[in-house]
Amino acid sequence: MIEREEYQQYIKKNSPKSPMVRTLVAAFIVGGVICCIGEAIGDVLKVIFKAMTEKDVAIWESCIMIFLGSLLTALGLYDKIGHFAGAGSIVPITGFANSIVSPAMEFNREGVFFGVCAKMFVIAGPIIVFGTVASFLVGLIGWFTTL
Amino acid sequence: MRTIFFKKPIYVKSGFTIVGPKEADGNFGDCFDVCLKDDLWCEKSYEKCESKMHRDAITGAICKAGLKKQDIDFMLAGDLINECAPTALAARNFPTAFFGLYNACSTFTEAVLLGSCLIDGGFAQNVTCSTSSHYSSAERQYRYPLELGNQRPPTAQWTVTGAGCTVLSSEKPVLANFQVYEDDIIAIDKNLNIDEKTLEKYKKSIEKQKKVINLGKSNINSANFDKTNNDYGNNPKYYVKIVTGTVGKVVDLGIDDESNMGAAMAPAAFETLTTFFEDTKTSPNDYDGIFTGDLGRFGKQTLEYLMQKEGITMPKYYLDCGASYYEPEQKTFQGGSGAGCVNTAFNGYILKNLQQGKYKKIIVLATGALLNKDTPLQKETIPGIAHLFSIETEEP
């Protein structure tokens, strides 16, 4: 029988790989288009609500993008975009929305409490935890430096 | 010795398959008995649908064998979901002794081997061996939610939505057509003590369920069935019997990528195959059909490489059920996998070809990757297992 190391080498060398060019182009185009949609929403908001500050526009922009990502997920379209685009639809904020809504929909059948609510953070949980801890550390270190 | 030579002939009485819509479009699409148009089959969850498919595959196989539920001595069944829940839920509809089995995707061959042992030992006359798997229920348990927008890696396999059942018997099967009607499959949990209103509701639900199923082209009742030109007709010409079997052992060569099951299972398949050839003193060329379970395209290539290294060339007609299950344009990458893969391929394609005399002496081997969702996270490698049985046909 083949040796362990030799077999692992063989598998590593011969396993089918993702087609680089196609996936990179797809990720580039879809990612770019999603960012452009966000920018367009921001521009429209600026035109409609002239009094809005730059900061508020940015917040509204990301909220609307999150809503759109969730809506596409609920309609069952986001996974098809993701199948084509890969990171192009994971990295934008809509991908974050997708990672919250998709488990909630998946575990809908297990009820509201332990299905929708508990399983909602199966994928997005690490993002929220890492984000919260990182922001706390940044604030804490900043506070120490001002002392 | 790990190879079991059965002393009595163990006949395959019948096989019955129910598959989902994607499988019906695949390569074996013409050979299945029932194809669903919707993979929920009027149920509320995918697990419930899987359980129903499993139940109805067993019922269909019993009908097709010309038997009744009471004639079955033991049921051997399994699936992929936690604690074999869909199987157990299906088994509660039968008044039969029940073994729940789990060996990942090789559960079917395990069931057939154990069933043959039961018959060979004289403990049973008729035994059902069944397994089921469902893409959507397996995906949510082993991987990610269906709606998550991620890309499946190119080494990934597609869990087959399907259930199948084989009836093994110590008696020769009757070489005749046993018609299986829609009513036989669907209307089995008929409760006689229900009031009018519930009965009305029940009838309506059955009508609704009938709309979702397509009786396969192979079924005698199907309108477009052509007796003369169809190889997959229900007119068996040969007796099919199981002669030997090799029980696999768990082999682990340190593959830790859970999306590359073919690589994890190929060494186990290699180990079982070489042991079988050694024990029976045969070579691949003594068989006119070699079918492995769900290694996938890359796994098949790996197995061929491993055999080549040992000096055994796999013949051209060697077929991997998983790799051949879907058409390339169905974008499953490596092909099918899951407990239903080799099962539906065997009961659909292989068994019908055996009964028609296209194959005389074949090997069926199914492989399984033994992992759960947590073991890869605990930095465990993935062990594989493979069970094998060989089949011969007998002229009447």
Next chain:
Amino acid sequence: MEIFLNYLKVFAIGGFVCMLGQILINKTKMSSARILVLYMLVGVVLEVSGAFQYIKEFAHSGISIPIIGFGSNLAKGALEGMKEEGLLGAISGGLSAVAAGLTTAITCGFVFGLISKSHSKKI
């Protein structure tokens, strides 16, 4: 013309950021959750180092729509809170800066999770 150039910048930077993620997926087989966490931490680092502001002035949504923007908001909120309210601000600032987005995401998750079920897949 200026608008066109602006969108071109957004498209190029946004696409480039996503393309880097795709290279990571292809090469290391990272899952989507790990990609998201990594990018968010990159955002935190970019904000703290001060680079984020320059990229944002150049590319606008091209850098703030990817989850990098979420990470930078977290860090920015914590630093601003620290300046205004001291230690308490450092603790509460991060999450309050992203509270709107987080609330939208969780509410959408709850509502859509209740009214919609996962659809069966064919590809």
